[in-house]
Amino acid sequence: xxxxxxxxxxxxxxxxxxxxxxxxxxxxxxxxxxxxxxxxxxxxxxxxxxxxxxxxxxxxxxxxxxxxxxxxxxxxxxxxxxxxxxxxxxxxxxxxxxxxxxxxxxxxxxxxxxxxxxxxxxxxxxxxxxxxxxxxxxxxxxxxxxxxxxxxxxxxxxxxxxxxxxxxxxxxxxxxxxxxxxxxxxxxxxxxxxxxxxxxxxxxxxxxxxxxxxxxxxxxxxxxxxxxxxxxxxxxxxxxx
Amino acid sequence: xxxxxxxxxxxxxxxxxxxxxxxxxxxxxxxxxxxxxxxxxxxxxxxxxxxxxxxxxxxxxxxxxxxxxxxxxxxxxxxxxxxxxxxxxxxxxxxxxxxxxxxxxxxxxxxxxxxxxxxxxxxxxxxxxxxxxxxxxxxxxxxxxxxxxxxxxxxxxxxxxxxxxxxxxxxxxxxxxxxxxxxxxxxxxxxxxxxxxxxxxxxxxxxxxxxxxxxxxxxxxxxxxxxxxxxxxxxxxxxxxxxxxxxxxxxxxxxxxxxxxxxxxxxxxxxxxx
Numbered sequence: 001x002x003x004x005x006x007x008x009x010x011x012x013x014x015x016x017x018x019x020x021x022x023x024x025x026x027x028x029x030x031x032x033x034x035x036x037x038x039x040x041x042x043x044x045x046x047x048x049x050x051x052x053x054x055x056x057x058x059x060x061x062x063x064x065x066x067x068x069x070x071x072x073x074x075x076x077x078x079x080x081x082x083x084x085x086x087x088x089x090x091x092x093x094x095x096x097x098x099x100x101x102x103x104x105x106x107x108x109x110x111x112x113x114x115x116x117x118x119x120x121x122x123x124x125x126x127x128x129x130x131x132x133x134x135x136x137x138x139x140x141x142x143x144x145x146x147x148x149x150x151x152x153x154x155x156x157x158x159x160x161x162x163x164x165x166x167x168x169x170x171x172x173x174x175x176x177x178x179x180x181x182x183x184x185x186x187x188x189x190x191x192x193x194x195x196x197x198x199x200x201x202x203x204x205x206x207x208x209x210x211x212x213x214x215x216x217x218x219x220x221x222x223x224x225x226x227x228x229x230x231x232x233x234x235x236x237x238x239x240x241x
Numbered sequence: 242x243x244x245x246x247x248x249x250x251x252x253x254x255x256x257x258x259x260x261x262x263x264x265x266x267x268x269x270x271x272x273x274x275x276x277x278x279x280x281x282x283x284x285x286x287x288x289x290x291x292x293x294x295x296x297x298x299x300x301x302x303x304x305x306x307x308x309x310x311x312x313x314x315x316x317x318x319x320x321x322x323x324x325x326x327x328x329x330x331x332x333x334x335x336x337x338x339x340x341x342x343x344x345x346x347x348x349x350x351x352x353x354x355x356x357x358x359x360x361x362x363x364x365x366x367x368x369x370x371x372x373x374x375x376x377x378x379x380x381x382x383x384x385x386x387x388x389x390x391x392x393x394x395x396x397x398x399x400x401x402x403x404x405x406x407x408x409x410x411x412x413x414x415x416x417x418x419x420x421x422x423x424x425x426x427x428x429x430x431x432x433x434x435x436x437x438x439x440x441x442x443x444x445x446x447x448x449x450x451x452x453x454x455x456x457x458x459x460x461x462x463x464x465x466x467x468x469x470x471x472x473x474x475x476x477x478x479x480x481x482x483x484x485x486x487x488x489x490x491x492x493x494x495x496x497x498x499x500x501x502x503x504x505x506x507x508x509x510x511x512x513x514x515x
Contacts, residue, residue, distance in 0.1 A: 012447060050347055050515040052445055071511035074352050081350040092344035094255065108247055109349050135339065 140171030
C-alpha cells in the first residue's frame, strides 16, 4: 500500500498542497482527479521524490520515502524504483535516441526490474517500430512508448500522469485497452486524467483534490450502489461552482 | 560501480559529436596553419638561396608557434568556451527541451550522486581528451613543419620548448607537476562550484534561485579573494612565509571543493525539483 499523509507544499509562497492524504492499494486503480493546477501531478512527483515537500509523509509498503524525511538514505532511489514505476506526462528519454536504444537503456539501467519480454509484447501491441527515432514519434506514439517504458518495469505500483493528454481517439482507445489486460493485473495504479470517461468503468477508487486538500475520496462501486451516482456525477457536484 | 560507469559512458556518448567537432577544428586549424607557414618559409628560403647576396637564416618550429600565437590559440579558446558552456548545459539540457531526461536520471535505481559523478567524470574525460590531442598535435605540427622546410635550415626544437613559446600552451600543458595540480585543481573546483550552484537553482523556486545566487556570490568572493590575497602578497602583512600562505590558500580551495560536492549531493537528494 502507498500511504500519502498530510502532504504540504508551497510554490512562490502560494500553498499548492495543504495537507493531502490518501492511500492506494495493489490490485486497484485509483484516480486522482482535480481541476488544472490542483496539484495532481505534484503529488505523483512527490511520491517519486522529484519535488521537495514542506511536510507530510509518503510510505511505500510501510517504508518512509518522503525526501525531507528519508533523503539521506543511499538505497532510497533503488527502493522507490523497485516498488513504483512513474509514467510522466512526457517522454523522459533523449529525442536523438532510437526506440531500440531507449529499450536497451532501460535494460542496462534497470537490471532485475526491466522486463524485456513484456516490453517487446507491448511494442507489438502498439505497433511501434524499434528503428524509429524518439524525436520523430507522433504525440500518440510517444504516449504509447512512454507507457511501454513505464509498464515494462516489474513494479507492484504504477503512477500515470495524464496518459491520454493531447492524443487522437484511436491512440486513446489503444492506451485505454492497456487497463483491461494482464500488464496491469495485481498492480496498484494511480492515474491522473481529465479524460475520465475513457477509464471511468475501470476505476476502483476516486480521490478528488480541491483547493490543495482531498475534497472527497470514495469507492466508485460503493458510490454506484449506495447513491446510484457515477464518478462524473460526483465530480460535477464537487467541482462545478 | 558498474552502473556509474554505464552512466559515464552514456554522458560521453551524448557529447561525442561536439567533442569530435572540437578535436577536428583544433587539428584542422593548427595543422593547416603549420602547413601554410612552413610552405611560406620554404619558398622564402628557396628565394633567398637563389640570391647569392643573402644568407638564409636557420628556422625551427618554434617560430610559427611564437609568431602566430592567436592562430594556434584560437581553436583552444573555442574548446575552452564550449566546455565552459557545457558545464551549465550538461545539467540544464536535462530540464529543458522536448524531452525532460531529468525525470529518468533522478529515477534510476542507484544513488543520485552517481548522476553528479557521471557528469563530472564525463567533463574530465572531455578535458583530458582535448589535452591529449593537443600534445599529439604538437608532435604532428613539428613533424609537418620539419617535413616541409629544407633540412639544411632546420633547427631542432623540443616539445617543452614548443609549449613554452605560447602562453596558451603554457597554461594548458604546465610542465611542472605543481602547476598542473594547481591549474587543474582550481579548474575542477570551479566546475564543482558551478555544478552545485546549478543544482541549488534547480530546487524549488524562488528559494532555490536565491540560494544559488547567494552560494555563487559567496564562493566567488572567497575564491577570487584567495587569488587577490596571493597576488597582493598578504602573507607579509600576516607575518607568514610565502609557502605557508600558499598552503593555507590551497586548503581553502580544497575545502571549497569538498563543500561543493557535499552540498551538490545534498541538493540532488533533497531539494532538486523537476
